[in-house]
Amino acid sequence: MPRLCMISLEAHPQLVEGLVRELAMEALPLEQRCFPDGEHYVRVEGDCKDAVVILMADMRNPDRILLPLVFLADLLHELGAQKVVLVAPYLAYMRQDIRFKPGEAISSRSFAALLSAHVDGLVTVDPHLHRYHDLAEIYRVPSLVLSSTELMADWIRAHVELPVLVGPDAESVQWVQAVAAAADVPYTVLHKIRHGDRDVEVSMPELDRWRDHTPVLIDDIVSSGHTLLETLHHLRTLQLPQAVCVAVHGIFAGASYDSLKSFGVRSIVTSNSLQHTSNALDLTPVLVKGIRSWVQEYM
Amino acid sequence: MPRLCMISLEAHPQLVEGLVRELAMEALPLEQRCFPDGEHYVRVEGDCKDAVVILMADMRNPDRILLPLVFLADLLHELGAQKVVLVAPYLAYMRQDIRFKPGEAISSRSFAALLSAHVDGLVTVDPHLHRYHDLAEIYRVPSLVLSSTELMADWIRAHVELPVLVGPDAESVQWVQAVAAAADVPYTVLHKIRHGDRDVEVSMPELDRWRDHTPVLIDDIVSSGHTLLETLHHLRTLQLPQAVCVAVHGIFAGASYDSLKSFGVRSIVTSNSLQHTSNALDLTPVLVKGIRSWVQEYM
Numbered sequence: 400m401p402r403l404c405m406i407s408l409e410a411h412p413q414l415v416e417g418l419v420r421e422l423a424m425e426a427l428p429l430e431q432r433c434f435p436d437g438e439h440y441v442r443v444e445g446d447c448k449d450a451v452v453i454l455m456a457d458m459r460n461p462d463r464i465l466l467p468l469v470f471l472a473d474l475l476h477e478l479g480a481q482k483v484v485l486v487a488p489y490l491a492y493m494r495q496d497i498r499f500k501p502g503e504a505i506s507s508r509s510f511a512a513l514l515s516a517h518v519d520g521l522v523t524v525d526p527h528l529h530r531y532h533d534l535a536e537i538y539r540v541p542s543l544v545l546s547s548t549e550l551m552a553d554w555i556r557a558h559v560e561l562p563v564l565v566g567p568d569a570e571s572v573q574w575v576q577a578v579a580a581a582a583d584v585p586y587t588v589l590h591k592i593r594h595g596d597r598d599v600e601v602s603m604p605e606l607d608r609w610r611d612h613t614p615v616l617i618d619d620i621v622s623s624g625h626t627l628l629e630t631l632h633h634l635r636t637l638q639l640p641q642a643v644c645v646a647v648h649g650i651f652a653g654a655s656y657d658s659l660k661s662f663g664v665r666s667i668v669t670s671n672s673l674q675h676t677s678n679a680l681d682l683t684p685v686l687v688k689g690i691r692s693w694v695q696e697y698m
Numbered sequence: 699m700p701r702l703c704m705i706s707l708e709a710h711p712q713l714v715e716g717l718v719r720e721l722a723m724e725a726l727p728l729e730q731r732c733f734p735d736g737e738h739y740v741r742v743e744g745d746c747k748d749a750v751v752i753l754m755a756d757m758r759n760p761d762r763i764l765l766p767l768v769f770l771a772d773l774l775h776e777l778g779a780q781k782v783v784l785v786a787p788y789l790a791y792m793r794q795d796i797r798f799k800p801g802e803a804i805s806s807r808s809f810a811a812l813l814s815a816h817v818d819g820l821v822t823v824d825p826h827l828h829r830y831h832d833l834a835e836i837y838r839v840p841s842l843v844l845s846s847t848e849l850m851a852d853w854i855r856a857h858v859e860l861p862v863l864v865g866p867d868a869e870s871v872q873w874v875q876a877v878a879a880a881a882d883v884p885y886t887v888l889h890k891i892r893h894g895d896r897d898v899e900v901s902m903p904e905l906d907r908w909r910d911h912t913p914v915l916i917d918d919i920v921s922s923g924h925t926l927l928e929t930l931h932h933l934r935t936l937q938l939p940q941a942v943c944v945a946v947h948g949i950f951a952g953a954s955y956d957s958l959k960s961f962g963v964r965s966i967v968t969s970n971s972l973q974h975t976s977n978a979l980d981l982t983p984v985l986v987k988g989i990r991s992w993v994q995e996y997m
Contacts, residue, residue, distance in 0.1 A: 430801075435922035435951040437759055438791055442802045460736055462761045469812055470803035478801070492737055502729075502777070503741045504769035513768055516815055623734035652734040 400695055401481060402450040406443065408468055410455040411674040414488065417683035422691060424453065431467060439467045441474065448479035451698045453690070454518065458491040459650055459673050461510075472517040482698045484520040486690070488672035488682055489620075489648040493527035511537035520698055522690055524672055524682055525619055525647045529570050543693040547647050547670045548574075550680040552581035554668060555615055559643055563587060563612035567630045574647070575617045585609070586617075589630060606637050613665070614642040621646045621669070624655030631662050641665040649675045699994055700780060701749040705742065707767055709754040710973040713787065716982035721990060723752065730766060738766045740773065747778035750997045752989070753817065757790040758949055758972050760809075771816040781997045783819040785989070787971035787981055788919075788947040792826035810836035819997055821989055823971055823981055824918055824946045828869050842992040846946050846969045847873075849979040851880035853967060854914055858942055862886060862911035866929045873946070874916045884908070885916075888929060906936075912964070913941040920945045920968070923954030930961050940964040948974045 403424040407415040408431075419426050430442040452475050456468055472483045492510035495503070511534075514521070521542040526534060534542040555562055555578070564586035566575035572588050579586035587605060614634050616627055627644055634642050642664050649656075649669035656677065659667055670680040702723040706714040707730075718725050729741040751774050755767055771782045791809035794802070810833075813820070820841040825833060833841040854861055854877070863885035865874035871887050878885035886904060913933050915926055926943055933941050941963050948955075948968035955976065958966055969979040 434793075435924075435954075436919075436949050437761060437951070438793070439761075439805065440794070440802075441805075442799060444801055462736060462738075462765060466761060466764060466805075466809070470805050470808045473808040473811070474801075474803040477804075494733075494737070495739070500741060502743055502773075503739070504773040505776075506738065506740075506765075506769050509769045509772040510765070512772070513812070513815075516812075620735075625734075650735050652736070655734075 401698065403694070404445070404447050404450040404452045404480075406452060406454050406471065406475075408454060408456040408464060408471065410457050410486075411488075411671050411678075413671055413674075413681065414683055414686065415455055417681075418453065418455070418486075418686060418690070421683070421687040425450070427452070429471075439470060441467050441470050443471070443474060443478065447475055449481050451482045451484060451694055452480045453484050453486050455486040455488075457673060458487045458489050461491040465513075469513075469517050482519040483517075484522060484690075484694065484698060485514065485518040486522040486686070488524045488670075488686070489650075490521075490523040490526040493531075494529075496530040507531070508537050512539070515539040522686070522693065524670070524685065525574070527570075527619055528573075541697045543689055543697075545682075545685050545689045546577075547672075547680060547682060547685065548577045548581050550670065550682070550685065551578045551617070551645055551647075554680055555582050555584065555643075555645065558666075559613050559615055561612050562615045562643070563609040565589065565614045565616050565630065565634075565642070567616060567618055567626045571618050574619050578617055578645075585612075589633070606634070606639065610637075610639065613640050616642055616644045618644075618646045620648045620650060621655065621659075622650045623652050624659050627659060628662060631659070631664060635663075644668065646670075648672050649677050651675060651677075700997065702993070703744070703746050703749040703751045703779075705751060705753050705770065705774075707753060707755040707763060707770065709756050709785075710787075710970050710977075712970055712973075712980065713982055713985065714754055716980075717752065717754070717785075717985060717989070720982070720986040724749075726751070728770075738769060740766050740769050742770070742773060742777065746774055748780050750781045750783060750993055751779045752783050752785050754785040754787075756972060757786045757788050760790040764812075768812075768816050781818040782816075783821060783989075783993065783997060784813065784817040785821040785985070787823045787969075787985070788949075789820075789822040789825040792830075793828075795829040806830070807836050811838070814838040821985070821992065823969070823984065824873070826869075826918055827872075840996045842988055842996075844981075844984050844988045845876075846971075846979060846981060846984065847876045847880050849969065849981070849984065850877045850916070850944055850946075853979055854881045854883065854942075854944065857965075858912050858914055860911050861914045861942070862908040864888065864913045864915050864929065864933075864941070866915060866917055866925045870917050873918050877916055877944075884911075888932070909936075909938065912939050915941055915943045917943075917945045919947045919949060920954065920958075921949045922951050923958050926958060927961060930958070930963060934962075943967065945969075947971050948976050950974060950976075
């Protein structure tokens with residue numbers, strides 16, 4: 400096993416501390432600030448020579464994180480790091496994976512190419528693989544994809560009696576199916592018609608079958624929260640019990656979390672890929688186990 | 699001459715329109731917005747096949763501009779553009795050109811490498827070349843450096859009687875010297891000791907010689923404005939006439955412009971590299987002349 404160092408770029412302290420402890424890493428202090436004109440300054444203290452450096456980043460705000468991340472990756476190479484591995488529990492820019500209209504930028508591909516030019520490996524959890532089947536289609540560096548499915552299934556089994564998992568749209572089928580199988584509970588998936596970023600129409604066949612069940616909405620990313628709100632609205636008109644929402648990545652843009660809470664849900668639960676008050680699924684063991692064997696094999 | 703197209707990424711409309719008109723370019727409409735999670739969407743309408751596309755960008759806010767710029771450059775290549783030339787009248791990230799302390803990222807180098815991986819050429823005006831002597835030391839693509847010296851000299855000759863040009867610090871020597879020579883007026887340069895980003899001490903030898911002259915402060919970039927304020931403060935204690943400030947790039951971070959105005963200067967003048975109420979020097983002819991011959995030779 401190579402010597403492992405850790406640098407956190409706004410990552411969740413719980414994950415950072417867990418990885419440092421469990422993988423016996425050396426935590427390298429990072430000095431980070433902005434000049435008055437908004438340009439980033441980063442400085443690494445400590446010795447990373449010949450080490451594999453885990454650069455762990457919160458990618459919730461790609462604009463703010465991208466340049467410090469690139470500067471750090473280049474710097475670590477210059478300082479003699481053997482490899483720089485980006486650990487981004489939430490991986491941004493996975494959604495535009497096709498030109499829906501002529502002339503659209505396929506941002507997922509550009510973003511992947513950009514990151515691949517500066518880091519030597521990528522570790523993430525449940526990336527939004529919809530039309531892509533494998534990160535290798537766009538990331539040129541070795542990647543490790545970890546899953547929160549078991550954590551979700553465990554949580555649902557422990558906290559919800561007589562659940563029916565509900566996927567808010569076709570893109571969520573893969574998550575819902577996998578979690579339902581792991582938890583050994585039934586599921587259904589809604590149909591969604593998107594009229595605009597914030598304008599989504601939802602229809603739900605057959606929900607009468609689950610009238611006594613607690614609906615557990617499952618999705619990979621909660622961003623604007625509008626899809627979940629639409630779905631909750633629909634479930635309410637069907638007079639189902641209050642829903643539980645479980646998601647991997649809680650971005651909760653703007654006031655979306657408050658909107659969801661005030662709508663009246665039983666609970667909203669996310670993994671700690673992004674630090675948030677809704678975090679209830681700790682990814683530390685998943686990351687520790689995955690990174691330990693993957694680094695030995697690939698870095 | 700290849701067919702020229704223009705896309706503006708928040709660039710000054712005066713410059714964009716001037717270039718389109720003078721170089722008979724086709725302006726390609728750009729659709730640009732952010733999703734609720736802050737990810738960028740860009741879409742180009744019109745045909746850029748086999749064209750040299752001028753991608754003109756305001757780089758005042760590098761975090762916000764970088765990803766749309768990269769997505770656009772990649773997209774234009776995918777759509778068949780022959781070359782993509784970034785025209786950034788103000789070029790960001792030129793100041794950290796050395797490790798002042800061990801472990802510091804040399805952001806100028808990383809930023810240049812990143813842009814060089816996505817565009818085929820770079821045109822800019824008076825970049826902050828301090829320790830670098832040539833953009834080719836960090837930019838791997840052909841670059842054209844234009845100068846606002848003649849515009850500044852013309853403005854000073856037309857608007858200031860009996861001027862003495864004043865450079866606020868050693869880094870400004872190159873600007874002040876060149877403008878003084880072009881305007882055929884005297885100059886002096888101050889000594890500056892920097893204690894921190896916002897804490898700068900200025901000393902000024904020999905200014906008694908210029909007691910009847912109007913001091914004209916010259917600098918390349920006004921960012922926080924603190925250097926200029928310090929200098930103005932010093933000039934005031936010496937009971938010199940009210941100063942004129944002339945700069946190439948007016949970033950004016952935060953409330954710096956109001957602070958400078960309220961201090962009591964005769965006028966503050968910038969080029970239109972960045973759109974601002976202080977713009978008085980129109981770079982259009984400089985850009986038109988430079989780009990016309992450079993594109994023919996290098997693109």
